[in-house]
Amino acid sequence: MNVLVINAGSSSLKYQLMDPDTGIVLAKGLCERIGIDGKFTYKPQVEGKEALKAVDVSMPTHSEAIQTVLSALVDRKNGVIGSMKEIDAVGHRVVHGGEAFNQSVRITDEVMKAIEDCIPLAPLHNPANITGIRACEKVMPGVPMVAVFDTAFHQTMPAKAFTYALPYEYYKNDKVRRYGFHGTSHKYVSGRAAAMLKKPAEELKIITCHLGNGSSVTAVDGGKSVDTSMGFTPLAGLPMGTRSGDLDAGILQFLMNKYKLSIDEMLNILNKKSGVEGVSGVSSDFRDLEEAAEKGNERAALAVDMFNYGVKKLIGAYAAAMGGVDAIVFTAGVGENSVSQRLEIASGLEFMGVKMDAAANNCRGRETVISAADSKVKVLLIPTDEELMIARDTAALCK
Numbered sequence: 515m516n517v518l519v520i521n522a523g524s525s526s527l528k529y530q531l532m533d534p535d536t537g538i539v540l541a542k543g544l545c546e547r548i549g550i551d552g553k554f555t556y557k558p559q560v561e562g563k564e565a566l567k568a569v570d571v572s573m574p575t576h577s578e579a580i581q582t583v584l585s586a587l588v589d590r591k592n593g594v595i596g597s598m599k600e601i602d603a604v605g606h607r608v609v610h611g612g613e614a615f616n617q618s619v620r621i622t623d624e625v626m627k628a629i630e631d632c633i634p635l636a637p638l639h640n641p642a643n644i645t646g647i648r649a650c651e652k653v654m655p656g657v658p659m660v661a662v663f664d665t666a667f668h669q670t671m672p673a674k675a676f677t678y679a680l681p682y683e684y685y686k687n688d689k690v691r692r693y694g695f696h697g698t699s700h701k702y703v704s705g706r707a708a709a710m711l712k713k714p715a716e717e718l719k720i721i722t723c724h725l726g727n728g729s730s731v732t733a734v735d736g737g738k739s740v741d742t743s744m745g746f747t748p749l750a751g752l753p754m755g756t757r758s759g760d761l762d763a764g765i766l767q768f769l770m771n772k773y774k775l776s777i778d779e780m781l782n783i784l785n786k787k788s789g790v791e792g793v794s795g796v797s798s799d800f801r802d803l804e805e806a807a808e809k810g811n812e813r814a815a816l817a818v819d820m821f822n823y824g825v826k827k828l829i830g831a832y833a834a835a836m837g838g839v840d841a842i843v844f845t846a847g848v849g850e851n852s853v854s855q856r857l858e859i860a861s862g863l864e865f866m867g868v869k870m871d872a873a874a875n876n877c878r879g880r881e882t883v884i885s886a887a888d889s890k891v892k893v894l895l896i897p898t899d900e901e902l903m904i905a906r907d908t909a910a911l912c913k
């Protein structure tokens with residue numbers, strides 16, 4: 515079976531064609547600058563096939579983008595399938611499923627309506643995801659499609675974890691609550707952690723740290739998300755590349771009054787000019803920050819310290835929330851690659867049974883146990899694979 519995985523943004527569209535049973539990827543790539551000038555990247559994973567890198571292709575809308583992807587996949591010379599009939603289903607990443615979806619679903623008219631109803635909760639993301647789905651419906655009519663939500667895995671959180679201490683009507687009437695994001699990743703790596711530890715997920719308390727450009731930490735108790743650091747929007751929780759993470763709401767009033775900022779200008783600062791980039795004044799990329807810190811840049815060092823400290827505090831909090839922890843998982847760009855940050859985050863947690871193995875930790879991008887053999891809490895490095903998770907959910911609902 516072949517599943518086409520689509521992650522549609524407002525002007526971009528990532529795709530991957532894979533076999534969900536084996537995890538073998540046939541081709542992947544990216545359409546960029548949709549609606550502008552159109553750039554197409556195609557990376558076949560089959561030997562002897564040639565890649566395309568950011569070539570100019572006219573893509574006025576997402577429909578032409580999908581058409582471009584399909585043409586490349588079935589291309590006589592460099593394609594990886596004989597015809598469109600070999601695409602059995604399409605899995606779409608959808609950012610916000612609100613309270614309507616606690617798992618992936620086959621896309622129907624009713625499901626589309628429910629995804630549209632979630633637009634106010636994710637005004638930038640859901641319209642783009644919907645556009646991607648509509649484009650596929652147009653270009654590949656009759657092919658079954660599935661929506662996989664970033665929020666779904668976190669729908670198991672109890673009310674005490676998801677309710678904000680605001681007047682209750684804002685939850686009842688306006689659905690203001692913690693939703694959490696990166697759910698597909700947290701679900702995937704917590705499942706892999708159980709497999710690596712050879713124990714049923716139901717018997718494990720796991721803290722998953724998805725540390726990338728956007729970062730979130732989740733408490734997974736018995737295979738279910740019971741708390742997570744992102745909130746109503748992906749702005750909450752840890753300081754991120756350019757996002758502030760949690761802060762005292764009183765700061766907004768102070769800064770908006772002092773600098774005569776509108777709420778949109780303020781939110782733009784919190785989303786795009788804050789985080790480790792805002793603090794360091796150097797970069798949002800942790801590689802640049804580590805390099806600058808090594809050369810003595812104190813603000814770069816402070817930004818990395820703040821981030822690591824934030825992750826450490828969440829680990830402590832979630833161990834307390836679950837009444838213990840069996841495993842801590844590191845994943846995503848920083849979690850998979852930064853040897854020093856993993857070590858720094860885990861240091862000082864010996865009191866709760868975390869003991870790292872520095873040699874094992876000196877590794878990147880592959881599933882590894884990085885704690886010492888006698889560490890009570892296992893620490894694991896697990897590369898995330900959201901596409902595989904989407905493909906598997908899609909296959910399960912379309913077989």
Ligand code: ADP
Pocket residue numbers: 725726727728729755798799800801846847848851852853
């Ligand atoms: P996104 O949230 O955009 O999916 P990723 O999970 O790809 O992000 O993470 C990207 C981030 O990972 C980069 O901004 C960079 O800070 C970090 N990163 C990647 N490689 C390394 C590395 N070798 N050391 C430290 N950080 C790294």
